Amino acid sequence: ELQAFIFDLDGVITDTAEYHFLAWKQLGEELGIKIDREFNERLKGVSRLESLNRILALNNRETNFSLEEKEFLATKKNEHYKELIQQVTPNDLLPGIHSLLANIKSNHYKIGLASASKNAPAVIEKLQIGNFFDTIVDAATVKRSKPDPEVFLKAAEQMNVTAEACIGIEDAEAGIESIKAAGMFAVAVGTNEALRKKADMTVERTNQLKLNELIKSFQMYN
Ligand code: G6P
Ligand code: MG
Secondary structure, rough: OOOEEOOOOOOEEEEEHHHHHHHHHHHHHHOOOOHHHHHHHOOOOOOOOHHHHHHHOOOOOOEEEOOHHHHHHHHHHHHHHHHHHOOOOOHHHHHOOHHHHHHHHHHHOEEEEEEOOOOOOHHHHHHHHHOOOOOOOHHOOOOOOOOOOHHHHHHHHOOOOOOOEEEEEOOHHHHHHHHHHHOOOEEEEOOOOOHHOOOOOEEEHHHHOOHHHHHHHHHHHH
């Protein structure tokens, strides 16, 4: 029986995926590495340090830096990112998300956040939606990043529900893999074919996420 919804943050609740992209692009420029939006798809849901490794690998430079230097670069990206998210307001919620959260809440399902981002609590506060969440997993306590199921399993555990009673919602391929590895029903938001193929249900845009349809698909699947 369905008991909870677990959301990814970046790209599902708000478009901070764009800010992550802009921040990496700026760091890339400082390093002489060009990053485009297509490549950025491969950074979605991927941790800060792993993202940096993938960017350096573009120019075969992942072995040119010590871990200390990489941490310095990753911190620099995060400074760019923190500056960008200062502009986030409740108006930056993606279409349909506020009413979806309200609808889920008034139907007494639990709501969790499973973000790989250490900035997630700050973004949730800027969006003023903290009151909807029964749990927000602290990304700093998650050892293995998506596609590992840890972050989704932790969210379920913190809400006292089993994985089979959860619907996970994601915009990243690594995220959908994480939800499936956790044994949950996976909903993909986006048009990327590889992403859609791995999910149990797909919508192109957030305003197509409707509670009754999510419940219906979940029940048909189970
Ligand atoms: C999310 C985003 C990634 C980001 C990761 C870590 O999963 O989709 O693009 O790299 O979080 O975010 P952080 O804010 O901790 O650098
Ligand atoms: Mg995402």
